[in-house]
Amino acid sequence: MQRCEAGLMKNVQFFVPVAAARADLDTVLRTASGLRLLAPFDPMLVDFVVAFAKSILLDRTSREYPELVVLGNFFRTARIERLKRALMMEEGAACFGxxxxxxxxxxxxxxxxxxSSLLSVLCGNINIVRISRNAGPQLRFVLDKLERALAQAGLGERFYVLTYEHDDAITTRISAQCHMRVVWGGDATVSKIRSLPLRPTATELCFPDRFSAAMLRADAINALDTAALDLLCGDFYNDAIWFAQQACSSPRLVAWIGDEQACTTARLRFWQSFAQVLKHKDFENSSGMAMDRFVTACLVATEPTHRDTTALGFPTRILMNSAPLAAAKHHHRGNGLFYEQCFGDVPAFLSTLSDQEQTLSVFGYEGPEMAQWLGDLPMRSVxxxxxxxxxxxxxxxWDGTRLLQAFTRRISIEL
Incomplete structure (x- = not known):
């Protein structure tokens, strides 16, 4: 990686492709803007994505990063073929990136x-991705695979990965050239980026802070034998602890559904089983994470919705009453902390949700049961x-948006 020396852009560093490290940002933008788009799901694009995914799955190092194994499996050939069929179903219009x-x-x-960037690639787009300057070993592993796959496919000028310190001028410069901007980040980041201008014909897709929950049916938990409960707690561990609850879909709240006695029994059994699961897991629990849980617990203890806090270990559990938790959700920073609430029925819980909620992971209910309650959800929630x-x-x-449609446009043909 070399620093670009052209004026304002001197702080931009390119990770992928390697050749871009010798160019300045303006040159890269001119090159990218001048390319002709490939058709969505062009064989070259499909072969690149499949090869990249396969390179992850075949490398033993990926076992250290289970989320990358999930990524590799997502972009298998059969899945990509299903994505292609889903995109091409619309008739009477030509589809382009x-x-x-x-x-x-x-x-x-x-x-x-x-x-999102690989889906955008499959849709035929040219992509520029800004990542954090603090690239850890997982990200370096990914970037190496990405560089190799792009080089082998001859697509290096269609996918750039770069980094720079927070700099509105650089972000604005790139935004002025792009036809679409995709922002992942906290609410403050999204609001800040949204304030920076886009070209008039560009569109924007934002993924801000979200809050997710698990909804567990107490009677169903109590009906499980020990082995089945351990399996469920293992699944819950994967949802919550892989990213230290930092992913937008990681559950931070556990909502128990049932009468008081059933919920009390289910909570006791579930968390005892979860503690046993933790004994066989290698998870991060730094002093900073512990301090974060402690500070959050102190803040939430002053909220009128607070009922009880367990010992401040891992995980920390805070029992709340059944009121909406807007303020408490604002305090939550993940890192092995769970709010708990108890409700007599599903509609009572769903009525407390807001547009902040993204994913609801459920145990004890089937799809048709859930569907009957969705019409009563508050506006834009879940x-x-x-x-x-x-x-x-x-x-x-994702977040209610069909990404393949978002990354493409249609030219209607009315002849």
Whole structure:
């Protein structure tokens, strides 16, 4: 990596492709803007994405990063073929990529930008991705695979990964050239980026702070034998602890559904089983994370919704009453802390949700049961309902948006 020396852009560093490290940002933008788009799901694009995913799955190092194994499996050939069929179903219009897409990746979940940017690649777009300067070993592993796959496919000028310190001038410069901007980040980041101008014909897709929950049916928990409960707690661990609850879909609240006695029994059994699962896991629990849980617990203890706090270990559990938790959700920073609430029925819980909620992972209820209650949800609340153990699974429909449609445009033909 070399620093670009052209004026304002001197602080930009290119990770991918390697050749871009010798160019300045303006040259890269001119080159990218001048390319002709490939058709959505062009064989060259499909082969590149499949090869990249396969390179992750075949490398033993990926076992250290289970979320990357999930990514590799998502972009298998059969899945990509299903995505292609879904995009091409619309008739009477020609389908094209939007053009140059600028992705601003989050700093807390290294791999999430790959899903949206690879879907954008498959749609035929040219992509520029800004990542955090603090690239950890997982991200370096990914970038090495990405560089190799791009070089082998001859697509190096269609996918750039760069970094720079927070600099509105650089972000504005790239935004002025792009046809679409995709922003992953906290509410403050999203608001800041949104204030920076885009070209008039460009569109924007934002993924701000979200809050996710698990909804567990107490009677169903109490009906499980020890082995089945351990499996469920293992699935819950994968949802919550893989990213230290930093992913937008990681559950931070556990809502118990049932009468008081059933919920009390289920809570006791569930958390005892979860403690046993933790004994066999290698998870991060730094002093900073412990301090974060302690500070949050102190803040939440002053809230009128607070009922009780368990010992401040891992995990820390805070029992709240059944009122909406807007203020308490604002305090939550993840890191092994769970709010708990108890409700007599599902509608009572759903009525407390807001547009901040993204994923609801469920145990004890089936799809048709859940569907009957969705019409009573508060406006814009909840974008995903999934089984416990699948909260982190990515889908081409994310935050209520069909990403394949978002990354493409249609030219209507009315002849």
């Amino acid at each position: 939007r053009g140059l897409v600028f992705h601003i990746a989050p700093s807390n979940v290294d791999s999430v930008f790959l899903y 974008d995903r309902i999934t089984k416990v153990g699948h909260a982190l699974d990515f889908n081409e429909i």
